[in-house]
Structure formats: C-alpha cells, structure tokens
Amino acid sequence: MQLRPKIRLPTLLIGVNLAVLIIAIVGIATVAIGLLLELGDDQGLARVRQGVAIAQNDVQRSGNEVLTTAQLLAERPTLARLLQTNDQVALEDFLGQFQATSELAGCAIYQDGQLLIAVGTEIPAMPALDNRALLLDGALLGLAARVPLATDPSVIVAVWIELDQQYQAELSTILSLPVAIVPQQRLTNPNDPLTETQAAALTTNTITDSYLRDQHHYIASAPLLASTGQPIGVVSVTLPDTQIRNSAQRLSEVLLTIALVGGVLAFGLNLLVGRYVGWPLRRLTMAAAQIGRGDLTTPVAPAKGVEVGMLAGTLEDMRQRLRGLTADLQRQQAEANAILAGIVEGVFTVDRDRRIRYLNQQAASMLGIAPEQAIGRFCGDVLQPQLVDGVRPCEQACPIIHARFRGQAQATEHLQLLDGRRRTVIITSAGDVEQNHVQVMRDETDIETSRRLRDTILATISHEFRTPLSAQLASLELLLDQLPQLSTAQIRQLIVSLQRGALRLTYLIDNLLESARIEAGQLTIRRSEIALDGVVEAAVELMLPLIEQRRQQVEVDLPYPLPNVAGDATRLTQVFVNLLANASKFSPPDTTIAIGGEVTSEHLLVWVEDEGPGMPPSPSESPFRLFVRGRNEPEQSGAGLGLWIVQSIIERHNGRIHVPARSLGTRIVIELPRGTDEDFSR
Structure with a gap:
C-alpha cells in the first residue's frame, strides 16, 4: 500500500523557508544588537581613556606652568629690591598681588632654609628640590615649585596650586566629561566598583578602564605620581552610558523593523514561488514514477525555470541512458549466450547447495543429458564422477568447495556417462559470486588418449634404442673376448653389425630431434x-x-x-x-x-x-x-x-x-x- 504524503511540497518549502528566514532574522538581530552594544561599550571606554590621558597630560602641563610662575617671581626686580630693604609690609602686599594675578593657592620666600614670609593657603611640605615642579600629597593634591633667587641663591621662592574642585571643573569643561582627582587616602572602600578601578590604576601604575554596568558609567583612571615616583592619587574620567545605549537601542529598533518587513515580503514571495515550483515538480514526480515502473519509452516533458528545467533535463537524460543501458545489457546477454553456445568448453553454474542452475548445450552434450533434466539437481548426481577408494569426490575433493576458500580451484574428473561411456574432463571452478559458482568443463578425453599413446610411443622408442644397443653390446663383447681367434670375415661381419646398429640409432635420434624442432617451430x-x-x-x-x-x-x-x-x-x-x-x-x-x-x-x-x-x-x-x-x-x-x-x-x-x-x-x-x-x- 502506497502512503500519501500529509504535507505538500509547496507548503513544506514555504514552511521551511519561513523557518529558516525567522531563524536567520532572529540570529542576525541578536548578533547585530550584541555587536552594537559591544561597539558602544568600546566607544565609551575609548572616550574615557582618551579623556583621562588628556587630563593626565593637563596635570603635567599645570606643573610646568607652576614652575614657570615660580621662575617669573624669582626674576622680578621688585622682589629683589624689597628683600634688600627688608620691607615686610610691602613684600607681603607684593606677594599677595602676585598670588591673585597668577591664580596661585599660595606663595612663600625662604632664606637659608627659614621661612621669611608666606601668603595664601597653608604652606605644604616640599622636598628640597629646586627648579622642578612637584606633585604634593595631602588632603588635596597640589602642584608646587621652588626656584632660587637669581641675585641671591640663598633665597628660595616657592609657589603652589591646589587640584581642587575648581581645577577639576575646569578640566571637565575642557573635556566635556566629568573629571575627578582623588588622593590615595580617599580610596578606602574596596567594594565600590569606582574605587576598585581607581585602585587598579595605582597598583598597575597604568591607565585602567571599566564599564560600571550597575552605575551606568564608563570610567578610566590614570595614576598621579609624586616626585619620588610613588603614586599618590588618581585622575578619573567618567561617561554616562545613556547616550550610547540610546543610540544602540534606536539602531536595534530600526533593524527589527526592517527584519519584520523583510519577513512579510519573504512570506509573500515564498507563497508565489511555492505555487510556481509545485506544479512542475508534481509533473516530474509522475514522470519519475513511470520510469520506476519500467516505462522507458515515454519522454519527460521540459519544465519552466532554470533549476526545475535542469531537473527535468537530467531526468530525461537518465531515462535515455537507462534505455541505452537496458539495450546494452540485453545485447550483452545475447552475446554472452552466443559465446556460451559457441565455445567448445561446457559451462554450468551451481548455487550454494551445489544444485545446477544453468547448463549450456556443450556441457549437456558432454554429459549426455538434456539441460532441462539437469536443472535443480545436485551436480554430483549429474556428472557421476569416478569413485576414489569407494567415495565420491564430491564429499572431499570437490573444486567448488575449494573455490569458496581459495578463489579458484581446478580438478580432473573421470565421469561415468549414462550411456556407459567414460569421459575425462578438467573442471575449473571460479570464486563465489553472490553465492553462485561458475564451472568451466573442458573435455580431455582425446588428450588423455594422446597421453596414453605418448606413453606407448615412449615405451616403443625405449625398445627401439634397446634392440640396436643390445646387438652392438653383444658384438663388442664378442670382439673383446674372441678377437685373436676370429677370422677377418668374422671381424668384418661384427663391424658391419655395429655399423648397422649405429645407423639405426642415428636414424631414430635424427627423427626424434627433428620432431622436437618441428613441434617447437624451429625447423x-x-x-x-x-x-x-x-x-x-x-x-x-x-x-x-x-x-x-x-x-x-x-x-x-x-x-x-x-x-x-x-x-x-x-x-x-x-x-x-x-x-x-x-x-x-x-x-x-x-x-x-x-x-x-x-x-x-x-x-x-x-x-x-x-x-x-x-x-x-x-x-x-x-x-x-x-x-x-x-x-x-x-x-x-x-x-x-x-x-x-x-x-x-x-x-x-x-x-x-x-x-x-x-x-x-x-x-x-x-x-x-x-x-x-x-x-x-x-
């Protein structure tokens, strides 16, 4: 009973295409959104890394400006004159005015290591280094510089600024990103992700960045080093993820909208393609069924469309090749039958149980039996091989059994025919081919007769050699024993006898050699x-x-x-x-x-x-x-x-x-x- 399919091919094509399309859209959308978010994260981290690098460079630039300011103050003639006159009030007014105009946190003058005068914030502790900008540690980080007076090296001018909220606000304005400068003492909360990123910058002495997902910020931190080379604080730049996430969300919405519209259009196109392809495929299915039933005469009609047309053309080519192969097989079978009918040897095939399945006319003639009488019978019952020690060779020396293990076997059998005649044959058994064995039977009866005749001839030739040799030997013995007593006539008679024997042997040997040359084609x-x-x-x-x-x-x-x-x-x-x-x-x-x-x-x-x-x-x-x-x-x-x-x-x-x-x-x-x-x- 032939089962009818429950789902038609067009429906199956539409369903499969839609499923593949939906999977592709969902997969592409998921990957695209993930890539957009990842790209946004990379962009946010790149911006904060760039910003913190600029902020770090700006701190270094500010240190250079502090050093330049200290050098300007040390070179002012007014400062040298006021120090010579030791006018404390005028000196304090001068320093206050210089602090205000230079936007310093404070400035001071030392002589021989002792503080002479200071204005502004509390004087920070500075290392005894001259002509260098220093990063000072404290509650607020600051930048300071000490420069000796040009006219009196024992007098040291010191200026400093604080990296306070105002400084940080100015940096934030320049970068358009929030900037924070944090001393090392304030990094005390290890559970704070912000503090963890800043502490990592101090530990690795490099710029570190991170995306704080819970706080919706991107952050990058760079270490600030003291004059000793030890990190004493960090400068951090943060960026809210709102802008980047909103851009990614808008792109995702556009992508999903495009995918939805594409899916609807694809569904419509699949519906049309399914109907367009379905009918030609049904026709090809019917044509294939006809070929399967053996109808190789009805041609396959061409179909529209490249692929379906190629399929129809291929099916038609297959039908023509099958028709040609069928004709070739029929011709080869006819040729094989003609060969089997025309060869001298007898051919028969047996199955696994050694029952005859085929017997050509030559084999039937050799066995003296009609082919239809031998089909289905055990081969030993048909051939009747001569018994060996009272046992039929089929049980122990059958070439068919040997061929199953050796691939090919040969045996000489002496057959007893139904009419009483005996026939000598050589049976060659081929290997197993789909549990069948092909046997080739060559009649050796005439050859066996020739062998017996050859043996007789050899015996005759031996006799032919022995007779003259015996006569010659007798003559020689007579000459040897009675030579003094023999007369000349008797000696001549014995020598003539020897000559005749030699001539007879020469004649026989010449004939044997000549026959060998003729047989070998060397005459x-x-x-x-x-x-x-x-x-x-x-x-x-x-x-x-x-x-x-x-x-x-x-x-x-x-x-x-x-x-x-x-x-x-x-x-x-x-x-x-x-x-x-x-x-x-x-x-x-x-x-x-x-x-x-x-x-x-x-x-x-x-x-x-x-x-x-x-x-x-x-x-x-x-x-x-x-x-x-x-x-x-x-x-x-x-x-x-x-x-x-x-x-x-x-x-x-x-x-x-x-x-x-x-x-x-x-x-x-x-x-x-x-x-x-x-x-x-x-």
Whole structure:
C-alpha cells in the first residue's frame, strides 16, 4: 500500500523557508544588537581613556606652568629690591598681588632654609628640590615649585596650586566629561566598583578602564605620581552610558523593523514561488514514477525555470541512458549466450547447495543429458564422477568447495556417462559470486588418449634404442673376448653389425630431434640450388647397410636430365632416408624398393615404392599424423615419426606428399615445385 504524503511540497518549502528566514532574522538581530552594544561599550571606554590621558597630560602641563610662575617671581626686580630693604609690609602686599594675578593657592620666600614670609593657603611640605615642579600629597593634591633667587641663591621662592574642585571643573569643561582627582587616602572602600578601578590604576601604575554596568558609567583612571615616583592619587574620567545605549537601542529598533518587513515580503514571495515550483515538480514526480515502473519509452516533458528545467533535463537524460543501458545489457546477454553456445568448453553454474542452475548445450552434450533434466539437481548426481577408494569426490575433493576458500580451484574428473561411456574432463571452478559458482568443463578425453599413446610411443622408442644397443653390446663383447681367434670375415661381419646398429640409432635420434624442432617451430630451411638426384643418391648410400641386412635391393630410375630445385639438401636427404627406412621396414626380405620420378611443366615428382602389404584406406586417420603407426606393424616397430617429419619438411618446401591407392605395395609421392632463376638468386 502506497502512503500519501500529509504535507505538500509547496507548503513544506514555504514552511521551511519561513523557518529558516525567522531563524536567520532572529540570529542576525541578536548578533547585530550584541555587536552594537559591544561597539558602544568600546566607544565609551575609548572616550574615557582618551579623556583621562588628556587630563593626565593637563596635570603635567599645570606643573610646568607652576614652575614657570615660580621662575617669573624669582626674576622680578621688585622682589629683589624689597628683600634688600627688608620691607615686610610691602613684600607681603607684593606677594599677595602676585598670588591673585597668577591664580596661585599660595606663595612663600625662604632664606637659608627659614621661612621669611608666606601668603595664601597653608604652606605644604616640599622636598628640597629646586627648579622642578612637584606633585604634593595631602588632603588635596597640589602642584608646587621652588626656584632660587637669581641675585641671591640663598633665597628660595616657592609657589603652589591646589587640584581642587575648581581645577577639576575646569578640566571637565575642557573635556566635556566629568573629571575627578582623588588622593590615595580617599580610596578606602574596596567594594565600590569606582574605587576598585581607581585602585587598579595605582597598583598597575597604568591607565585602567571599566564599564560600571550597575552605575551606568564608563570610567578610566590614570595614576598621579609624586616626585619620588610613588603614586599618590588618581585622575578619573567618567561617561554616562545613556547616550550610547540610546543610540544602540534606536539602531536595534530600526533593524527589527526592517527584519519584520523583510519577513512579510519573504512570506509573500515564498507563497508565489511555492505555487510556481509545485506544479512542475508534481509533473516530474509522475514522470519519475513511470520510469520506476519500467516505462522507458515515454519522454519527460521540459519544465519552466532554470533549476526545475535542469531537473527535468537530467531526468530525461537518465531515462535515455537507462534505455541505452537496458539495450546494452540485453545485447550483452545475447552475446554472452552466443559465446556460451559457441565455445567448445561446457559451462554450468551451481548455487550454494551445489544444485545446477544453468547448463549450456556443450556441457549437456558432454554429459549426455538434456539441460532441462539437469536443472535443480545436485551436480554430483549429474556428472557421476569416478569413485576414489569407494567415495565420491564430491564429499572431499570437490573444486567448488575449494573455490569458496581459495578463489579458484581446478580438478580432473573421470565421469561415468549414462550411456556407459567414460569421459575425462578438467573442471575449473571460479570464486563465489553472490553465492553462485561458475564451472568451466573442458573435455580431455582425446588428450588423455594422446597421453596414453605418448606413453606407448615412449615405451616403443625405449625398445627401439634397446634392440640396436643390445646387438652392438653383444658384438663388442664378442670382439673383446674372441678377437685373436676370429677370422677377418668374422671381424668384418661384427663391424658391419655395429655399423648397422649405429645407423639405426642415428636414424631414430635424427627423427626424434627433428620432431622436437618441428613441434617447437624451429625447423629452418636453408634454400639453395640443389640436384635432387644427388640427394637421392646420398640417402640410398646412408640406408644401404640396413637395406642389405634384409637382403633387399634399391632401384633408382629418375628422368634425365633432372631439373634442379630450390631447397635444403640436408632436410631433403632426411626425407628420402625416412621413406627408404619406411619402405624397407614394411617390405619382406628379398624384395626391391624402387625410386622413380616424373617432370612436369611446373613440378618435379619423385616417389618411393615398396612391395609390402600396402596402406589400407582409412578416411578417419591420415598416415602423416604424429605418432600414427601402421596396423600391420612388423617386429621392427617404429615410433610413428617418419612420415610426419617427411610431410613437415615437404610442406616447408612449398610441396605436397600423398599416397595413391594401390592394390599391392605402397607408393609415396613427393611433389616439389621446379626451381626458377629468381629462386636460385635469393
């Protein structure tokens, strides 16, 4: 049962977009307001830090002014004259007038360390330093300076001012910020945030600032140092946070208003976009459902809009690719079926339980069973492998089981078919593919027969070597034991026997080596202009001792003149040696072996004819195949190499060999092309 969605895609898009928009607006507004407040705090702290630095510099400037005032007073001629006349009343009036005009808190004159006269506030205690502005400690902080009189250094002029409320008010007017100068003795409340900030400036000897949130003030404090370098007070500048907080609040209200208006507009746009996108998406959903049901013939209609249009185009491309892939898969499956039907090997697949799931026609033919009769059956019941020690190999030596752990396994099985025939096969089992195993079965019955024939041939060759070697060994032992008693004729007879044995071994070894070269593809032909009658004569001379042993004769009747041919004299001599040996072996004693020939316009024919029983016609077995021996093999059995070597050499000379049908005897005809000047010049 197909569940219908409860929420439509346009509604979901609108809801998701609105949720994202609201979250974004709230997040941006929160971050923006926080940043505005943080920026306002930084601005407020920067203003008070700048103000306290200016106030600190102004205190230093005031100290320099006090020093300048003291120097002016010390340089006044009137002061020097009044001191000489010792007129106390006039001197006091002069100092009072100077104090008023210079806006000093007080001034005094010392002579030899003793106070002569003073006007203004109480004289503060000043260190004995001259020509320097000093910051004085006390209930009120003040600035003072002592300068010696130019005409009488024993007379010291001292002036001072107090950093009182008036001074602080003037600084506040200059900075447009409240300024307070506080002595160290008044910083006694550690729980007061204001006092804590001022005390921190004294402790660190640097400018400190802080935002007093509970008191709604920004404050910055700078230390004021005495002449000894010790801090004795602080100058503080404060700023109410009302102005900065009000500006941040107005910006926040504007930001929230913009966000609200943007949210309303976004809701309207989302509603329109949802309706615009929804219908094309529903059409694409229907098209995707058709493709999912296997309908690859109906094209996907194009859609409006860039993204939806791209989606429709992509879906159409996917449909076309799926259609092409489906066609390719069908074609590949047809090709695989054709390959499985055309290969020589039998192929079958089994499942996890080794039950046959597929069997091609070649495997069915090998097993002598119809494919439908094998499907679903246990593979061992179909193949019927030969028992090993009374146990079927399926239980212990199954290649399918081994392939599950090794990835691939191979085994040679001897099968017992339903019709009683036996068949030798090599089964190669591939690894596990989705719990299925593919088996390739190659018929080795003919190869097994060839192996048995090879073993027989090897036994025959061993016998062929042993017979002449035994004869040679007997002749040698006889010569060794009875040489003084033997006559010349007897010695000659033994040596001729040794020669025949050596010739027979040489003939057999040459055939074995030549067959190995042919099998390895290393048989080379060194062509030159040769006289074929000379080749025949050399072959007859080589084989004459063996032929005479059987009391046989060789008659050579070749056309004269015999044209030359382009070929390898050594290989062609070997051809006629094999033909003469074959004719001598199959002919009875006291018979004649004839060598004849014929010349045509394009070819040169030479044949070797014997008086043996002849070759019976056999359409299924050619006498020129490897290891093929005659059915009427005499006691000097051969290895089945001679005629095969002859055919290989003649074919490499662009010739051919054949055996005409005869009622008595055997004639083997060799046909070679006549040599041309071009052949001889190569």
